[in-house]
Amino acid sequence: MFFRRNAARGHMSITEEDDFLDRLKALWEYQAAEAELEQMERSLKNTETRKKLIRQQQLFQNNQQHLKQLEQESVIANNKMMEISAQADALKKQMEQKDAEISESAEYDLEDLFLEDVREIIKECEGIKSAIEMNKRKLVDIMHKLEKSETDIKETLVKMSHAKKAFDQLKAAHSLELEAGKGDLEKVRANVAKAAKSVDKELMEKYKEIKQHRPNPVAYFKNKRCQGCNMELPSGVLQDMKAGDKIVLCENCGRILYAAED
Ligand SMILES: [Zn+2]
Incomplete structure (x- = not known):
């Protein structure tokens, strides 16, 4: 050229x-x-304040992500608890039915009672009883889980609030930094514009x-x-x-x- x-x-x-x-x-x-x-x-752009600012932002976002996960887990645990409660109700009804059968058979004459039937009823009752015990343990477990999840959610919210506070303070400090650098920046920008005119x-x-x-x-x-x-x-x-x-x-x-x- x-x-x-x-x-x-x-x-x-x-x-x-x-x-x-x-x-x-x-x-x-x-x-x-x-x-x-x-x-x-x-x-x-690379001051210590800005680096800290970005770290706080990251921290906040990580906790936000964690909170979302905890809330999802909590919903699942709640559903599970309702399911276990429904099972408990069903087992209770089964037990009541067996109790009714036993009361009924108590009125039978001795010759009408078959040993096999009695054994069968006892076995069924034991089965229901152990299912109820198992169900109770599950309920206790899930309630512990829900309590822990609630504590985690509270802690995460506190962390998020701290991160937000730190973020806001750092942001204000960084704005001041930018403000302080503005004069110099404008001077250098003017130099660039002036130099460009000669090119x-x-x-x-x-x-x-x-x-x-x-x-x-x-x-x-x-x-x-x-x-x-x-x-x-x-x-x-x-x-x-x-x-x-x-x-x-x-x-x-x-x-x-x-x-x-x-
Ligand atoms: Zn070259």
Whole structure:
């Protein structure tokens, strides 16, 4: 890509090469200003307060997740308890029925009673009794489970409330940090805007295109190497650079090469 002289720039007395090098220099300075801005934005985003803020947020979300799980378990346990209670009622009815059968048979004459039948009734009663015992144990277990779940839910809610409180405090502190950095940030942003004005439109477009996939799109060319990727480049590159009339890209990383002043 060749650049035509921009008459509006008022560089008529300067040679074509110097003009192009000036444009590259302006781009280099723009890159430095932009890097300073990015560094500042990064450090504002990575303060200890903000890191703590993110941790509290994570903590809150983890507890929220845990709470959801506890509530689901509690619903299941409640259903289970209702089921066991229903079983208890059914067993009670069965027992009442057996009691009625026993009272009925007590009125029979001795010759009408069969030993086998009596044994059968006793066996059935014992079966129902042990089922009732088992049912009671299940009920006690599930009630313990529900009590524990209730305690867990309360503890989790307390943890969530602490995390929320800490989060709010940290958020306020971080807002103050951002507020304090605002003045400097605006100054650096103004520098970037000012530096951008001196950059040739076509160079800027190329710069932005490279920036999409490479940080610092302009790299020094020094000791035969691109300082962006450290690749040694063929001697033709130096000649192209010396001609100083077009953009020379690193054939390895694609950065715009800028000659370092030795
Ligand atoms: Zn390179």
